[in-house]
Amino acid sequence: MTEFYEKLVNAADKDHVKQNESMGKHTTFRVGGPAACFVTPSDGKELAAVIALCRREKVPYFILGNGSNLLVGDRGFDGVIISMADFSVCRADEKTGLLRAGAGVLLSKISQEACRASLTGFEFAGGIPGTLGGAAAMNAGAYGHEIGEVLHSVRVLTLSGEELELPASRLELGYRKSCIIPNEYVVLEAEIRLEPGDQESIRNRMNDLASRRREKQPLEYPSAGSTFKRPEGYFAGKLIEEAGLRGFSLGGAQVSEKHCGFVINKEQATASDVIALCEEVKRRVFESSGVKLEMEVKTLGMF
Ligand SMILES: Cc1cc2nc3c(=O)[nH]c(=O)nc-3n(C[C@H](O)[C@H](O)[C@H](O)COP(=O)(O)OP(=O)(O)OC[C@H]3O[C@@H](n4cnc5c(N)ncnc54)[C@H](O)[C@@H]3O)c2cc1C
Numbered sequence: 001m002t003e004f005y006e007k008l009v010n011a012a013d014k015d016h017v018k019q020n021e022s023m024g025k026h027t028t029f030r031v032g033g034p035a036a037c038f039v040t041p042s043d044g045k046e047l048a049a050v051i052a053l054c055r056r057e058k059v060p061y062f063i064l065g066n067g068s069n070l071l072v073g074d075r076g077f078d079g080v081i082i083s084m085a086d087f088s089v090c091r092a093d094e095k096t097g098l099l100r101a102g103a104g105v106l107l108s109k110i111s112q113e114a115c116r117a118s119l120t121g122f123e124f125a126g127g128i129p130g131t132l133g134g135a136a137a138m139n140a141g142a143y144g145h146e147i148g149e150v151l152h153s154v155r156v157l158t159l160s161g162e163e164l165e166l167p168a169s170r171l172e173l174g175y176r177k178s179c180i181i182p183n184e185y186v187v188l189e190a191e192i193r194l195e196p197g198d199q200e201s202i203r204n205r206m207n208d209l210a211s212r213r214r215e216k217q218p219l220e221y222p223s224a225g226s227t228f229k230r231p232e233g234y235f236a237g238k239l240i241e242e243a244g245l246r247g248f249s250l251g252g253a254q255v256s257e258k259h260c261g262f263v264i265n266k267e268q269a270t271a272s273d274v275i276a277l278c279e280e281v282k283r284r285v286f287e288s289s290g291v292k293l294e295m296e297v298k299t300l301g302m303f
Pocket of ligand 1 (some may be wrong): 028041052062063064065066067068069084103104128129130131132133134135136137138139140141142180181185186188189217223224225226247298
């Protein structure tokens with residue numbers, strides 16, 4: 001990696017590159033070993049140069065939003081983590097109802113900006129702890145709505161290094177998926193279309209949804225939200241509860257007592273604790289219901 005590091009600091013500003021960066025600091029699970037290299041590009045040109053270098057040198061890379069749907073192995077990731085945190089512009093236009101934001105902007109910030117501009121339609125997403133890029137890639141959703149409903153267009157960097165502006169209709173949006181990850185596009189920024197609304201009602205709705213989350217979800221512990229995909233016709237949390245696994249723990253990881261769909265980092269869990277717990281949950285749910293649970297949370301690196 002030393003030789004590669006030298007090339008990396010030629011492709012990117014040296015101040016934007018770190019080595020052996022603990023991924024526990026960059027994931028909401030608060031677990032995970034070090035990334036060999038961690039880069040925070042400031043614009044599309046620097047991003048494209050880093051990706052081109054990784055591809056040329058055959059070094060694996062991973063695009064990081066807020067790490068809120070990610071579990072990194074305890075032995076870390078022997079490649080380059082590319083953080084989108086510096087794609088951080090966020091501006092709503094009250095007149096057109098369009099809000100343009102960088103891929104690294106948190107959904108909570110976007111909902112605040114929409115509220116400031118008295119624009120409605122984004123309240124449902126304010127409590128999802130991801131970035132706009134991650135949410136577009138995953139078509140994140142909550143309370144009966146999905147990002148895809150308000151997404152107008154997305155600017156992406158393609159594998160060939162070209163920047164494309166894609167309308168939402170071309171993103172093949174489905175339940176927690178889009179064509180962004182399969183095509184290895186990187187979202188640079190996106191435009192969201194909202195409606196004029198009453199600021200006080202918007203704020204009340206945001207507060208109401210935030211208190212519903214606090215009441216139902218174990219937000220006091222690190223996690224990556226709903227750990228398993230929703231199996232067709234079922235709810236993962238209910239199946240886990242029916243398998244008698246509420247509060248079930250392995251090492252420092254636990255099936256939340258508050259919400260069985262969440263695996264939490266209860267007490268200094270390792271990534272291996274989390275994975276071992278998830279495997280046991282899958283096994284016991286299959287035994288009790290015949291339903292195969294699949295991970296919603298993405299795993300990366302060496303466990
Ligand atoms: C407490 C809690 C509650 C949650 N509630 C919800 C919820 O209600 N609804 C919901 O849908 N999810 C929920 N989640 C899960 C998570 O917040 C979402 O999946 C979110 O969209 C992930 O965004 P992120 O920026 O953190 O992405 P990351 O976890 O960093 O990455 C997720 C995936 O997106 C890719 N990606 C990230 N940024 C980009 C980009 N710019 N371009 C291309 N690909 C990119 C990554 O490579 C990765 O494959 C919750 C999580 C937690 C911890």
